[in-house]
Amino acid sequence: MKHLNSILVAALLIIGVGAANAQDENNPWAIGAGINAVDIFPTGIDDEGRFPATDENFTEIKGEMFDEYFNANDHWNILPSVSRVSVGRYIGSDFSFTAVGTINKISKIGDLRIDDVTYYGVDGEIKYSLRDLLNGPGGWFDPSIGVGGGYTWVDDIGFGTANGIAGVRFWLGENFALDLQSTYKHAFEDSYGIQHFQHSAGFMFKFGGKDTDGDGIYDVDDECPETPGLPEFNGCPDTDGDGIEDRNDACPNTPGLAEFNGCPDTDGDGIPDPQDACPTVAGLASMNGCPDADGDGITDAEDACPNEAGPKANNGCPYEDRDGDGVLDKDDECPDVPGTVANNGCPEVTVEIINQLNEYSKTILFDYDKATIRQESYSALQSIADIMKEYPSANFHIEGHTDSRGSDSYNEKLSRERAASVMQYLTTIGIPGSRLTSEGYGETRPIATNNTAAGRQQNRRVEISLKK
The missing domain is CATH 3.30.1330.60 (OmpA-like domain)
Structure with missing residues (x-):
């Protein structure tokens, strides 16, 4: 039996080290505090262990398994203070490992009352959460089952236990829960061990998730952990809201089209704005997106006569003098009224x-x-x-x-x-x-x-x- 205790302690240490090095997920750590109750009565009628099935008057102090399981008033030993603390870490695939420390005093063994004896327990628990299975991710109702083992001291006499665990957490917020649990502890020492149930109630707070950019997506799932982003892009941003994430968007601050790598084509001429010298006016690829209305090979912006073909030497204007005043139309401020050269082709007031x-x-x-x-x-x-x-x-x-x-x-x-x-x-x-x-x-x-x-x-x- 002593060898079995040593094996149990070694197994708990291995589990703890393994969990500490396991793959993290969001908020992998949890701490808890609350109260615990120890009940020796509903563990089966037998004379094994430190307490027999009956007292000296042959009064039964143990019942059948789960007999009067909820009789807290008569059978539960409760220390009226914080008597249970825990530290846990998520292992992965809905499993977590928790280290638990408890303290109590035993004065009730069934209906028998005895002088207080001290109770200390150190346990390791591996629990499987059924929340995602029953509710889907993020549900508030979080039942769990688990197994574990530990070491318990009653009046400084210690013994190892194998534990079966059932519990439920009610999530009151993203990181805060009410934690209820019942654990059956089977003692390995037949002569002085104590088979018993230990119930607990308390609050649990989970933490450790890192969200560097504060976008609500933890770094472990965030492909852009230092830049606030969107869930649909795994935490990466789409600043202009065009459905193309910034890292794939050639124009991340201006809504655009996928065919142009996120850049816009404001004038709809098939030339994206960054390559379009005239992005607001439809034009020709040969003119870098600028129009040439008269087709004279000079863009309208550089053509003094954009609607009349003319040579580049004449700024795109034909060599005309409609009013016959000797000033070419390109230089004539009054091309339809005869004027003077000195007055830029306009008539002078005499x-x-x-x-x-x-x-x-x-x-x-x-x-x-x-x-x-x-x-x-x-x-x-x-x-x-x-x-x-x-x-x-x-x-x-x-x-x-x-x-x-x-x-x-x-x-x-x-x-x-x-x-x-x-x-x-x-x-x-x-x-x-x-x-x-x-x-x-x-x-x-x-x-x-x-x-x-x-x-x-x-x-x-x-x-x-x-x-x-």
Whole structure:
């Protein structure tokens, strides 16, 4: 029997070392703490071991196997404190190894009461979890069965045991569980061993899983352990969400197509954006993805006349001069209106034209003491606009003037508002606002005396000048 005890202890050491070096999985370690209860009664009526089947009065202190198994009040010996601690490690394939230490006091042997005797136990357990089999991975209900062995001391007398284990864990969180277990311990020493049940209840916490990138996928299963990723890519990221993981995606930050290794083809011309010199406009492979609308071999972006074929020497434009002013259309800012070379092909505004504009501007009338243009002035303004349109490259300045009646500040304000009113009206009948400016000069630029009614009437005017 002594040799059997030695063999048992050696076997436990081998199991422990083997488990410590076994293949890890997520959270392989577990620690537990709780209470334990020792029950000698429901272990079979026999006289083997330290306690006989009956006492000196022939009262039975042992029952049949599992007899009154749940009679905690009469038969269970419970120490009212933390009396069980455990450390376990996952071995693999739903098996785990656990080392357990317990302490208790025995004062009940069936219905017999005795003086307290101390109880210490050290056990090793190999358990098989049925959780995945019954619930699928991650279920909260986790029953298990197992075997083990250990060494127990009762009043400093020790003996080896072989253990049969049944338990259940209720997972209250990913790593935290309520742990209930019942263990039958069969003593190897027929003369002083004690056959007994040991029940326990406590809490267990599992740990040790490493998730370096914090993506919820443990490193052991994570093919990209240092970069947060997705379960469908075994922990690797798909930053742009195009269904192609970053490590296989040539454009990991831009959603794209599998045929282009994850790169987009924004313009749909069959050339992926990284190789497309014009990624937003459909083009030709021969032009690196850029269009050539007129087919002259010059990309539209570099073609001054993208819709008319022309030589590269002429920036893709034909040598034309539609208005016959001596300025080729490619250089002509007004290709449909004859102009001068000095004015880039646009007509130049002469003094005569300015005088003509001001003949019309003299007839512009406003409501009394206001900047509102009177309706009878609309035809004159239309004539002014028609002349301005003939000179599309010219910019004009509209000046407002008053006579000397009224304060300087009032006259300046009224003249400025009237000039702005004329400018605003011209923009509504086709003259771009970018070609016009306006300013009011009040009474500071008279062209006649302010001492007569006729002179003051001449001074109340709108003038148009060419803005250089």
